[in-house]
Amino acid sequence: MSQTTKTKPSRSARRRGAAEGDPAARVAAESAERAKRLSKTSPNDVVVGGRPRVDLLPTEVLADRRSRRVVRRMWAGVALVAVVVGIGIGAASLYAAQAHDELTDAQNETLSLLRQQAQYSEVRETETGTALRQAAQSVGGSTEIAWQPYLSSVRSSLPSGVEITGVAIDSATPLEAYAQADTPLQGQRVATLTIDAQSPTLPSVPEWLDSVKDLEGFVDATANSVTLDPTTGVYTVNMTIHVDDGAFDGKYQDKGE
Template sequence: MVAIAVGIGAGAAAVTRMSAQDDLTAAEAETSTLLQQQLQFKDVRSTEKESALLGSAQQVGGSTEIDWASTLGAVRGALPSDVSIAGVAIDSATALQAYGQSDDPLQRRRVATLTIDAKSATLPSVPDWLTAVQGVKGFVDATTNTVTRDDTGIYTVNMTIHLDEKAYDARYAAKKG
């Protein structure tokens, strides 16, 4: 009797093992098929990863970008019509390096400095000019460094304008929502 029970148990185990082996073979075949189908889209997956990386790089690289054409246009628009900008020097933060701040504790935080040479045939009203550039996006403060008159009677005003983070154009900022 024991021999019959052991024989039935061994037979049932063999049938179960064969069924499990068939299930395993079917699952391996399905896995192989799915892997082959995924290989068809490897270029798409690679492109998606590269696109995400590029988007992140643009966000970092563009995080300190200022639209200088608009900023200079705003400065030019703030000055009297008979004034021309003869020179421009720009110093600003980069994605890898913060902008150096003033040691003066009363100075506000800034991310860029715009220094211009403006020429005028008439004696400039510098305080009016300093007030006029306050409308420039990101304006922090403005100072006049020098006012000179050349031999032809043309006045040159060297002016420094500091900008804060509101001057950033946020063109590559992450989209919300």
């Protein structure tokens, strides 16, 4: 038993078959085929059967139109720049006006303060003179030592029966530094006291040297000599005492110094 194979016609064959019987269908089929062929062509291919278009305007007209568009854009840019510049100039003018007003106010306030200060010029001169005198006192009295109470302290440190008969004082001044010793192991000093004391008995020099250590600003003390007057039987002691800046009274110094 033989079998017969039937082949199904393609879509294009079906359209051609339908078009053979109907003219409208045939035209539609041809248009579809043409559109299909155009879609497969590249942009560089020549399109056959397309709608013809021709620009009949001269090249000068086209160039003029393009130049006009460029000119219009340029003028629009110029107008935009002018607007921005105008805004900047206005803002700068406003800022300058405000600065000028502030400067004028500051100058007026300065003049007012100067007029008020002029009313108290005498008071200011007095204050300046007072401050100058205080500064001079502070400098001039910076090396001052209250010698009367200091010598009273020295007298009270003497052993019983010993009396001071002479005192020589060499102290620093505000204008020049006090000369220091050249020998080693001697401390810095600002004044030197050379004392002569007499005693009816041989004084205890070590005891006296220990007692003067409690003096204000004491640095060191040295017994230079102990001599006996045979006619009177009185002993004379010569002693040197060095003191440092702890002995300054500081009465002319400011409280904060």
